[in-house]
Amino acid sequence: MGMFHYYDIGISELFIFDEFLINQIREGESVEPxxxxxxxxxxxxxxxxxxxVYITNRINSYAVNPLTYLGTVKIEKLSAFAVVAxxxxxxxxxxxxxxxxxxxxxxxxxxxxAIAWSNTILKELSK
Numbered sequence: 001m002g003m004f005h006y007y008d009i010g011i012s013e014l015f016i017f018d019e020f021l022i023n024q025i026r027e028g029e030s031v032e033p034x035x036x037x038x039x040x041x042x043x044x045x046x047x048x049x050x051x052x053v054y055i056t057n058r059i060n061s062y063a064v065n066p067l068t069y070l071g072t073v074k075i076e077k078l079s080a081f082a083v084v085a086x087x088x089x090x091x092x093x094x095x096x097x098x099x100x101x102x103x104x105x106x107x108x109x110x111x112x113x114a115i116a117w118s119n120t121i122l123k124e125l126s127k
Contacts, residue, residue: 004046005046007042011031011035012024012025016042019050019118019119020053020054020115020118022056023054023056023057024057024059025056026062028060028062029063030065031062031065031068033071036071039075039078043078050077052078053079053080053122054078054081055082055084055111055114055115056081057114058083058085061090066097066099066100067100068100069097069100073100073101073102078103079121079122080106080117080118081101081103081105082108082118083106083107084108084111084114085108094107
């Protein structure tokens with residue numbers, strides 16, 4: 001599991017690994033549907049021939065427009081979505097967001113748990 005790319009995209013930092021990506025949105029930002037195009041571009045560039053799991057590490061407080069997920073779910077190679085939430089409010093928000101994403105979507109307390117789950121998901125997909 002070696003990180004091979006890092007992007008500072010203004011509203012967040014993206015860490016690209018071999019089988020998953022971690023996104024850390026900055027404090028006070030708002031994730032909107034138009035951000036899906038950037039995610040699509042990054043996934044196409046780095047995960048051309050394989051599925052990927054998106055992990056959002058919610059170390060900051062920010063807003064997510066739930067309609068964003070209507071576009072996110074259409075990103076073909078994006079196979080699952082993991083949320084690392086440290087507070088009750090973050091967990092409640094992620095549970096609400098889950099309604100808008102019809103692929104595997106789980107909430108975790110730690111980044112390590114999210115990464116382990118992503119490995120499990122990807123193994124299931126490779127069967």
